Amino acid sequence: MKAPKPPKSLEELISRANDIAGLSIVELAGRYSLNVPKDLTKNKGWVGQMLEYVLGATASSKPVPDFELLGVELKTIPISKLGKPLETTFITSTPLLNISGAKWEDSVVKKKLRNVLWVPILSCKSIPFPNRIIGTGFLWELDKELEKTLKNDWEEQMELIALGMVEKITxxxxxxxxxxxxxxxxxxxxxxxxKHGKVIQTNPKGYYLKKEITQKILDDQFRL
Incomplete structure (x- = not known):
């Protein structure tokens, strides 16, 4: 099966998400003749990449929402049988240089989280990776209350980076x-x-949404 073209509307996007809900990873991969890795040890982002391909995302690695025309980001959430997030959610890489004058309103974090298509993946350890189940995707919009919290967190941490204290961020x-x-x-x-504005070497960093937040997003959607 050929890779789908980008969806032209939110309705088309959610229809595609509904079409794959309930399939296992290997079943969906089989539709498009994709090879499924045995595990995620060396393929951490493979599931998200497969869903981007299947659903018609266009952004690739660009700092914009995955579905550019719709302004929608795609995020997967590995969950337990009880609907609990199993890990934090990666949003985007953290800039560590040339951040003078950076504003929350222009940040990639805000662009990525403004509108999201969340896709839960049933990912219990007892289920072999290829047999994990794709859940029902849903569209979500960032509300003012959560945005205020995210903005505060983002500004606090960006200030530490600007002050040369990136190593103190935990x-x-x-x-x-x-x-x-x-x-x-x-x-x-x-x-x-x-320190003192000198360039140092450190591990690349990323922004992650904490599990408590994705838990609330799931609870609000499915009324768990």
């Missing part, structure tokens, strides 16, 4: 948004602002 910071290392291995390094 996953405990932030009510909704956290910054954590984002790299294939701990040996990966990139440039960042250090």
């Amino acid at each position: 996953a405990n910071l932030g009510t909704a948004l956290q910054i954590r290392p984002k790299a294939a291995s701990s040996s990966s390094v990139t440039n960042a602002i250090g």
Whole structure:
């Protein structure tokens, strides 16, 4: 089966999401002759990439929502049988240089989270990776209350980066948004602002949405 063209409307996007709900990863991959890895050890983002392909996302690695024409980001949530998120949700990479004058309103985090198509994936350890089930996707819009919290977290952490204190940022910071290392291995390094404005080497970082937030999003949608 050929890769779908980008959806032209929200209705078309959600229709595509509904069409794949209930399928296992291997069943969906089979529709498009995609090879399924045995596990995610070296293929962390594979499920999201497959869904981007199947649903017609266009952004690839660009700092814009996955469905550019619709302004919608695609995010998967691995969940337990009880509907509990199993991990935090990666949003985008964290800029560590040239951040003077950066504003929340222009941030990639806000652009990515303004409108999201969430797709839960039943991902219990007892279920082999290829047999994990794709749940019912749903559209979600960032509300003012959560945006205020995210903005506060983002500004606090960006200030630390600007002050050369990136090494002091831990996953405990932030009510909704956290910054954590984002790299294939701990040996990966990139440039960042250090003390007195000098450039230092540190692990690449990423913004993540905490599990408490995605839990609330799921609860609000499915009334768990």
